[in-house]
Amino acid sequence: MPDLALPPLPQPPAEATIAALAAELEAVEPGLVLHRSIEERTRLSRDFHDYSPVLTPLLAGKIAQLAVVASTVEQVMAVAAACARHGVPLTLRGAGTGNYGQCVPLAGGVVLDLTGLNRVRRIDPSSGVLEAEAGCRLAELDAALAPHGRALRMAPSTWRSASLGGFIAGGSGGIGSVRWGFLRDPGNLLALEVVTVEPQPRLLTLEGGAAQPLNHAYGTNGILTAVTVATAPAVAWQQVVVDFPDWWAALEVARTLPGTALELDDLTLLQAPLAAGMPWTQGCPAPAAGQHRLLLLVAPDTLSLLPAWLAERGGTVIWQQPQGSSRGGTLRELTWNHTTLHWRARHKGWTYLQLALPVPERPLLEAVAERWGERVLWHLEGVRQGGSARLSALPVVQLGNAAELAELINFCRDHGAGSADPHVLSVEDGSSGVVDPNQVAAKTAHDPAGLLNPGKLRGWVGKA
Ligand SMILES: Cc1cc2nc3c(=O)[nH]c(=O)nc-3n(C[C@H](O)[C@H](O)[C@H](O)COP(=O)(O)OP(=O)(O)OC[C@H]3O[C@@H](n4cnc5c(N)ncnc54)[C@H](O)[C@@H]3O)c2cc1C
The missing domain is CATH 3.40.462.40 (FAD-linked oxidase, cap domain/gating helix)
Structure with a gap:
């Protein structure tokens, strides 16, 4: 088992920096919900890593300095811009059901909860292709697909609560994998809408192979705001x-x-x-x-x-x-x-184990x-x-x-x-153990200052 210690991390920002960032966000995006209380920041900095006796002590006390709940793409872009301008780490969060501390902020900063982005954008009547915002819960997507005679191809057993963006960025497969394989198999994930973390964030659409480096990258190399997936004909299982x-x-x-x-x-x-x-x-x-x-x-x-x-x-x-x-x-x-x-x-x-x-x-x-x-x-x-x-x-x-x-x-x-070791922190150690240069290149392109989920992409650690 590699890395039992935390990787080298940036110092958490000064509280004055966080206060300035919060004030700026309230001025430009009044619709954003900002949580400053220790209770809310603690709640939104946790996931299900307590299944691991190795990760539990390692992640104790790792809490965001500010938690923000966004419900529109414009709000996400405002948060990305503010974090980039102030040099503040930004950790993304769906429903927080991950098992490896994926959405626990290792270097303080902001946790951004994306479950407010919960609109279904498109269900193609002929192909069944689904495009939905990243915060949609999987069970709600199945409910939206059902009248069209379609269903998600696969879902984690946390299907009732898990978000689509969190499944793509943090999950791998589950119910349905006996038929459809894993999320990484070509044909399951079709496209991603992504916000970059820069002073002037870009809104990108990545299709086909271009989306793959963000698949199971723990939100280290781009903010997913919408996801397009293939679906299956519904079956009365x-x-x-x-x-x-x-x-x-x-x-x-x-x-x-x-x-x-x-x-x-x-x-x-x-x-x-x-x-x-x-x-x-x-x-x-x-x-x-x-x-x-x-x-x-x-x-x-x-x-x-x-x-x-x-x-x-x-x-x-x-x-x-x-x-x-x-x-x-x-x-x-x-x-x-x-x-x-x-x-x-x-x-x-x-x-x-897995x-x-x-x-x-x-x-x-x-x-x-x-x-x-x-x-x-x-x-x-x-x-x-x-x-x-x-x-x-x-x-x-x-x-x-x-x-x-x-x-x-x-x-x-x-x-x-x-x-796939569930007792390690980095994307690489939890899968093949090998650095994927495409994941690192995507981080360079979408998060040049290395602010997204610091410490989780081993191929990047130390580059920023
Ligand atoms: C009881 C239990 C059963 C589980 N069963 C399965 C299973 O069958 N299969 C499986 O794959 N997993 C499983 N998991 C793990 C987890 O539930 C799933 O992977 C789930 O899909 C994660 O979704 P979430 O919304 O909770 O993501 P979160 O836990 O909130 O986030 C997961 C990762 O994705 C990142 N992220 C979240 N949203 C975005 C976004 N919009 N853009 C970029 N990055 C983002 C986060 O930073 C984090 O790194 C299980 C967990 C538990 C506790």
Whole structure:
């Protein structure tokens, strides 16, 4: 695990500079909401990095000196201009559901909340292409798409609260990734509207490949004010819960089901102790002792075949319900990092990893079980990676410090797994580990003074 210390950072600006900037903003954009109280600044400087025992102490006390809520592109441009003129760090924020401290300001300055930019601009009737402002919540976008027979291609399990801009800048995939892959896969993100951070900010439209350097860059290289994405035909997804007495039989089904013509929107496999610890959706029985559990979102036309297909492979359908008729929580909110959320609610001190499993998966899973036993519990997710059906994993782990986590991550890497480490701060360390020159070039072009989210783009640190 790299970087356990904070990177070199600019000094937080003097309070007099912040006061001058605030006064200027109130004069030029009276519609902006400015928060100066410690309570509001603290609230708007937090995300969900407390899942990490490594990031939690590192980010303690990192609070913006001013929090601003914008609701128009003009207001965003006014904030960008003022920060550029005063040399004040600017950290962007959607709903604040990120897991890696992505919207925690490391060098003080301003936090800009963009959830007020919440207008749908266009749903193309023939292609279904959606253009919406960056602060739109994903659930609201699905509601807007539904009358057109369309839906978002993919969403994080935080779909109810997460913003579109935050998903593009901070997320990677989720429900739907078993069909559509990840946000970075060409064809999912089509264009971005971007505000630059300069004394005279520019409003740019970046299309196709030009938008990619801002995809998953933690808001370090441009302010997204609108996003254009491809959408999918809407399907009345059915929630199906399947129990298996045998873990390896369940793994085999998770490996092979996405390769059939049975249409899926999500496939989640939980090892028995983890399945036993979930708050099951109303009406869905908890698993019997020792049962491993597969959660599926499937198209209605699979239902005549699926139960028999699963039974032949050792699985029993326990519960089934259309997603749209769920009361309270849906299966969606038991998948992806919601599994971690629910487990941690009852098991303090546990954390998690994010892995791309090797093929075949079994040797790694056996080797980890032999070394760590039930301190590592497997949670697998079906994904499409580079066009092929693969399994990723978000195991929950009872490992309390950086050295123990690094040992497990390195062990998994040595056994062929990829790791997107959720216990590091920079864009690069949380993904491939390699500096992407296109991300750095975009920062040079859109944020020449290096004010956006300082400390998070390793390829830039020290350049400003
Ligand atoms: C329980 C739980 C489950 C989760 N499941 C998933 C999952 O399935 N898949 C997944 O990918 N993630 C997941 N996440 C992480 C997170 O919820 C998602 O990535 C979500 O899409 C982030 O959106 P947000 O609006 O909360 O972004 P924020 O947390 O507010 O911001 C995320 C990053 O984007 C930047 N940013 C925000 N808005 C803009 C903008 N307009 N322009 C430029 N930069 C901006 C911020 O500076 C920050 O770096 C999960 C988190 C939790 C707590």
